[in-house]
Amino acid sequence: MTDTARAARPSGFLAGFAVFAECLLTGVWIAVAALPLVTLPAALAAGAAHLRRVLAHEGGGVREFVADLRTAAARHGWLVGAAGWAAVALVWADLAVVRAGGLPGGAFAGAVGVLALLGLVVAGVRAAAVWRPGASWRVLMGAAVRRTVRDPAGSLVLVCGLAVIAASAWLSPPLAAPAAGVLMGAALAVERRRA
Template sequence: MVATAARARRQAFGEGFALFAECLLTGAWFALAALPVVTVPAALAAASRHLRAYTAGEPASWGVFWADFRAAWRGGRPAGLATTGAALLLLLNLAVLAQEGVPGRAGFALATFAVADLALTVLLRAAADWEPGSRWRDLSAAAVEHTRTDAGGTGLLLGGVAVLAAAAWALWLLAVPMAGCLVGAAVAVRRRRLDREADAGE
């Protein structure tokens, strides 16, 4: 009995470490695909689908990732442009708030970061649900609803985004592996939501 429990713990540790390593690798793939910035939603979608396939024991390779990325980009150009526009607006807002003499700039800066955190959380939820042929408008609408109704999952993703921002602030290279872990968190939140919905439907 003790030996069996020890083997189970070793197996669980090995599987958990393998998943962590896959998240790090996915972060590197995501970073490459997201370099043009406008491709961030498509890169997130491909990364999420890769980790979903990996955890389900389905084929998960660079070739499959690239095929998913191209499919997500073909149908996600408007989402990419909207994300890029929002990022530029955020940077412009922060540049203004960085100037001396702006009244209430600390509060406005905090509000800006909070809105950016929430927006990225919604994007992560939408990307985690992406399938070939999905419409980003529908994915975004569903993600907003899930963000509102799944407070626990939303809190996890908000915290994950904050950790990613802090890690990147400390050392920008950490953003690459942390991005993969954040995508893994989005996939886990999605899986938890689907399990809860399945239990509620029984």
């Protein structure tokens, strides 16, 4: 190995670690911005926009994040968040009926409901990853649902990212916040791989 190759290796590691650290910080910003719950899609979109700027070496900081958050929420991002929480409530009610045991084929209906909800969450993450100011959430969600179905490998990566968030929250709830940024980093990688 030449001296030049040895010198290039640490900078590559340091650059990768810097991106990882930025993902963790972005996750904390996403968690704080998503506290009203209905702003979760807008927070994810703002986080993805921030990470795109960092990866393109265009700077970016909390001011740009907040500006993107406002733009994404104002363009019906809050409505997407409210619809997402309504879907969660619907699946929760479905599972309550299944647990009560009075529904024939209830276990199958419950499993289908949970899988459909998981697919919608993955589609929501994918839509947030490609969001740009001025984009329509309806168009983004429609395209994201199609990509979720047509790219099962990428969707599985995002499901694993959601599992990391769940495991982090189970071990120590504050760890779920930085893990959200890692999920958005993974979503950006999945979308870039598709392109």
